[in-house]
Amino acid sequence: MSEQLTIGFLPLVDACLPILAHEHGFAKEEGLHLTFVRDVSWATVLDRLLYGHTDAAHLVAPLAIATTLGRGRPAQPLSAPFVLGLNGNAVTLSSELAARVVTPGLFGDPRACGEELRVEAAAALERGRKLRFGVVHRYSSHNYKLRYWLAASGIRPDEDVEIVTVAPPFVADALGTGEIDGACVGEPWNSVCVERGVGTIVLATAQIWRRGVEKVLAMREPVLEAKRPQVEALIRAMRKAGRHFINSQTWDDSAEILARPEYLGADAALIYRSIADRLILTPGGRPVHYPDFMFQHSEAANFPWVSQAQWLYSQMVRWDHLEFSSEDAETAARVFRPDVYRSALKGTGDALPGANSKVEGSLDQPMQVSTQQGTITLSPNAFFDGSSFDPARIEDYLDGLP
Amino acid sequence: MKVAVVDESAARASIIVEGLAELAGCELFVLTDRRGLLSEIEKIAPDIVLIDLGNPSRDVLEEYFVVSRALARPIAMFVDESDDDAIAASIDAGVSAYVVDGLSANRIRPLLDLAVRRFNAFARLQTDLAEAKGKLAERDTVDRAKRILMDSKKVTEPEAYGELRRKAMSSNKRIFEIAEAVVTAHELMGGAE
Numbered sequence: 001m002s003e004q005l006t007i008g009f010l011p012l013v014d015a016c017l018p019i020l021a022h023e024h025g026f027a028k029e030e031g032l033h034l035t036f037v038r039d040v041s042w043a044t045v046l047d048r049l050l051y052g053h054t055d056a057a058h059l060v061a062p063l064a065i066a067t068t069l070g071r072g073r074p075a076q077p078l079s080a081p082f083v084l085g086l087n088g089n090a091v092t093l094s095s096e097l098a099a100r101v102v103t104p105g106l107f108g109d110p111r112a113c114g115e116e117l118r119v120e121a122a123a124a125l126e127r128g129r130k131l132r133f134g135v136v137h138r139y140s141s142h143n144y145k146l147r148y149w150l151a152a153s154g155i156r157p158d159e160d161v162e163i164v165t166v167a168p169p170f171v172a173d174a175l176g177t178g179e180i181d182g183a184c185v186g187e188p189w190n191s192v193c194v195e196r197g198v199g200t201i202v203l204a205t206a207q208i209w210r211r212g213v214e215k216v217l218a219m220r221e222p223v224l225e226a227k228r229p230q231v232e233a234l235i236r237a238m239r240k241a242g243r244h245f246i247n248s249q250t251w252d253d254s255a256e257i258l259a260r261p262e263y264l265g266a267d268a269a270l271i272y273r274s275i276a277d278r279l280i281l282t283p284g285g286r287p288v289h290y291p292d293f294m295f296q297h298s299e300a301a302n303f304p305w306v307s308q309a310q311w312l313y314s315q316m317v318r319w320d321h322l323e324f325s326s327e328d329a330e331t332a333a334r335v336f337r338p339d340v341y342r343s344a345l346k347g348t349g350d351a352l353p354g355a356n357s358k359v360e361g362s363l364d365q366p367m368q369v370s371t372q373q374g375t376i377t378l379s380p381n382a383f384f385d386g387s388s389f390d391p392a393r394i395e396d397y398l399d400g401l402p
Numbered sequence: 403m404k405v406a407v408v409d410e411s412a413a414r415a416s417i418i419v420e421g422l423a424e425l426a427g428c429e430l431f432v433l434t435d436r437r438g439l440l441s442e443i444e445k446i447a448p449d450i451v452l453i454d455l456g457n458p459s460r461d462v463l464e465e466y467f468v469v470s471r472a473l474a475r476p477i478a479m480f481v482d483e484s485d486d487d488a489i490a491a492s493i494d495a496g497v498s499a500y501v502v503d504g505l506s507a508n509r510i511r512p513l514l515d516l517a518v519r520r521f522n523a524f525a526r527l528q529t530d531l532a533e534a535k536g537k538l539a540e541r542d543t544v545d546r547a548k549r550i551l552m553d554s555k556k557v558t559e560p561e562a563y564g565e566l567r568r569k570a571m572s573s574n575k576r577i578f579e580i581a582e583a584v585v586t587a588h589e590l591m592g593g594a595e
Contacts, residue, residue, distance in 0.1 A: 041460035043478075043498070048455075051493045072468055073478055138465050165465035167458035170436065 002033040003230045007217075008045045009038060009058035011264040012168065013187040013274045014085045014215050016254065017296060018058065021234070021241035023257050029240075030233035038262065041167060042137045049220065050076055055227060056234070058084060059218040062139040062312045065332045071139070071320065079224045080216035080309075081340035082235050083302045087206040088214055088274060088294030089142050090190040091149075093182035094175055095282070097131075098200035104282045107290055108202045110384040114153025121160045124181075134166030134174055134183035141214050144315040145205045146184040151402045152385040157319070175199045186214075187274035187294070188266050194283055195270060201281040204293050209361065211295065211381035213308040216336075224340065232344035235302075239350055242297030251275050292379075300351055300376050304336035307357040307391040314394050324395050333391075342372065351376045361388040403509065406431045406448035408439065410457060414524045418452070421520035425513060440466050450510065451476050451500040452517050460498065467500060476500035488514050495521040540578045547581035550588045 009015040021027045022034040037054055039045045042063055049057045050067075064078045093101065101116035102108035117131075124131045135143040147157040157163055166174050168189045174180045176198040183193075184205065193199030205212060217238075224231055244250055252268075254275055259268035273279050274294055278287035295301050313332035317324050338356040345352055351374030358369075361383040368377045383389075389397055405428050409415035415432045422430055431446050433439055436459050443451070443466065453460055467475050478500050488511055492499055495518040501510055544566065551562035566584070570577045 040456060040458040043460040043464050044455045047493055047498060051490055053493070072464070137461050138468065165462045167461060169458055 002028065002031050003227075003233070004033050004035065005056060005227070005230055005234060006035045006037060006054045007056050007058065008048050008054035009036060010040065010042065010045060010168070011038060011266065012058075012189075012215075013258060013264070013271055014088045014294065014296070015058045015263070016245060016258055016275075017084055017238040017241045017302075018056075018217070018234070019258065019263055020245055020254060021237040024241060024244055026237040026240040026244075027234065030237045032230060032233050032237060034234075036262070040169065042140075049078075049218065052223075055223055056217050056219045056231070058215055060137055060140040060142075061213050061216045061308075062141060062144060062316060063137060064216055064218040065309060065312050065335050066139040066316065068335050069316075069328055069331060071316070077221040078218045078335060079221045079337050079340070080218050080304055080335055081224065081231060081337040081344070082217040082238060083213055083304050083308070083336075084215040084217055084238075084296070086211050086214055086295040086301050087204065087209075087292070088296075089145070089184055089186045089205040090201045090279070090293075091146065091182060091184050091203040091205070092171075092175070092190045092193045092199040092201050094178070094198070095200045097181050098202050098282075102200075102202045104200050105285045105288070107204060107207065107281065107288060110149060110203055110207045111153070113202055114149060114155070117150075118154045121155050125160055130160065130162045131181045132162040132164060132179070134164055134171055134180040134185070136168055136185055137165060139316070141212060141312070142184040142186070142205070144312065144319070145208045145212060147319055148315070149203070149208045149384065152387075154402070172196045172198055187279075188264070188270040191270040191273050191279065192266070194280055194285075195267075197283040200283075201279055204279075204290050206290070206292055206295070207384060209381075209383050210292075211301075211360075211379070213305075213312065216304065224337070228340070231340065235341060235344035236348065239297075239302065239345065239348075242302065245275070246297045248276070299378050300353055302341070303353055304338050304341055305356065305358060305360075306333045306336050306338060307360050307389065309333050309336040310357075310391040310394060311360050311389050314389065314398055317394075318398060318401060324398060329394055346373070350374060357391050359388055359390045403427055403450065403505075403513075404429045404431065404446060404448045405450045405452065405513065406433060406443060406446055408433045408443075408451060408453040408457060408459065408463065410434055410436070411454070414454070414521075417524050417527075418517055418520045421516050421523075422513065425516065428513070439463070444470075447474070448476065449474070449502050449505055450513065452497055453500070454521075455493070455496045455498055463500070474502040474504075476502050488518075491515075491518050492521075494518075496525070497521045540581075543578060543585055544581040547584040550584055 007018050027034045045057050048054045064080050067076055068078050101113050121131050150157045168185050171183045171185050171189050172193045190201050255268040255272035258264050258271050277293040278289050280287050310333050313329055352372040354370035363381045366377050366379050407415050407418050412434045419430050433442050548562040566577050566580050570580045
């Protein structure tokens with residue numbers, strides 16, 4: 001008897017785990033039948049989730065928190081029992097601007113590139129036309145990582161430049177027409193810009209925060225409670241899909257599956273680049289290997305660290321200019337559900353960390369951490385500016401930010 | 403009351419607008435182009451914005467409403483507000499509504515109901531059209547299969563059709579499926595179109 005779950009997603013490479021869990025039969029092994037609803041805006045992915053068209057959704061993590069806190073709409077409690085991956089996005093600039101801030105064809109150094117960009121932003125401001133950057137959503141990690149990088153580089157995101165929302169499929173168009181000068185977007189859309197000759201990739205978001213949280217699997221809290229066994233089965237299936245996904249033998253196959261019209265409807269060769277962590281940064285360039293460009297499985301990457309939710313909340317306070325509220329911080333923290341992740345994988349061979357929270361960005365060398373089961377060695381997880389986030393001291397952290 | 407209909411499908415937009423035109427006191431605006439969308443909206447300053455769920459510009463529009471400095475800015479309608487059913491029905495139909503605060507429910511409701519009916523009607527039209535196209539394509543395949551049989555077996559058209567039908571009956575398949583197999587086989591064997 002197989003249980004149905006319907007999952008909403010946007011055509012992005014990091015929707016891969018539920019899709020591959022379905023295509024490779026991992027969901028079926030767990031007694032699940034998955035169906036998918038593809039949309040083209042986060043607003044619609046969220047509406048379908050809230051109105052019950054879908055049981056779960058591939059969602060930008062900050063939006064799950066914003067929805068729970070009632071930012072911009074009446075509050076609806078969402079839960080994220082599984083992180084679909086870390087990073088996997090990039091900053092693409094118009095080729096002209098890119099040539100002034102990096103050596104095209106190589107990933108820039110975030111500090112040096114930020115410094116150059118600060119000069120360019122100031123010059124543009126002087127000329128009366130601010131540099132304009134596109135992000136996919138106000139409540140996206142793209143927005144928060146771009147802003148983090150700009151601010152730490154001495155560029156005030158709301159004063160010195162302009163940040164606007166651009167739907168991923170239109171980023172290349174918008175760059176091409178000069179509507180925007182750069183964008184922070186997920187794959188394959190950076191590669192599409194390169195392929196169309198309108199942009200150059202200058203940074204991976206993994207360079208801004210080496211282990212930054214990206215999309216989550218989000219559900220309405222009551223649905224999670226009502227369908228708890230199915231959700232736990234889905235978590236196990238997606239862990240199996242992840243193990244499969246990072247095996248280089250499967251990359252061609254994964255790219256081909258994700259490329260299908262019912263999933264991403266994009267060129268498999270472009271999708272392959274991010275799966276293989278080998279992006280082509282300039283039109284006609286050669287692939288550049290940047291390890292862990294996207295990070296979907298190892299080191300318990302899917303574990304919903306409560307500290308990650310709290311970091312996202314800190315950025316919401318920062319950029320929405322909110323008063324810090326310990327009550328909201330608590331509510332935001334509860335969106336991430338390590339308890340569900342743990343109970344799904346308890347007794348399997350999979351590794352589970354011992355803690356639910358950690359100081360984000362504190363590791364500058366690999367460290368073996370205590371676990372509930374299995375072994376986990378976390379890699380360096382730094383923010384590019386060397387700061388770290390202690391979830392017990394969010395207010396101090398906010399005070400220390402530029 | 404100013405109503406903006408944002409839809410990349412000009413056909414659907416016109417069907418919706420035609421429906422809404424029945425309502426008294428509505429000034430209607432249709433926006434089909436992604437480019438310049440926000441400046442158009444700003445100019446119009448609508449009381450209600452209807453946008454299809456499949457429109458990639460939804461996030462852009464929502465962001466604009468959030469940051470807009472306009473006093474009367476439309477906000478999305480949601481489940482926990484009074485008119486649950488109407489909103490759920492609109493999401494089912496594939497349209498989302500943004501309404502300026504303070505607009506009374508009895509002015510919104512008939513408009514939303516009409517929009518939903520028009521959306522559903524358009525969806526039905528599309529299904530009918532897709533079916534009709536599918537049938538035409540099937541008939542085309544059957545015709546090609548008949549011609550292949552007529553050429554290769556030197557039989558008449560009714561005989562060719564009879565063979566297809568017999569094979570379909572004996573293998574418990576549809577005539578179209580048999581015809582498709584014939585055409586595919588013919589192509590594989592290097593047969594000309």
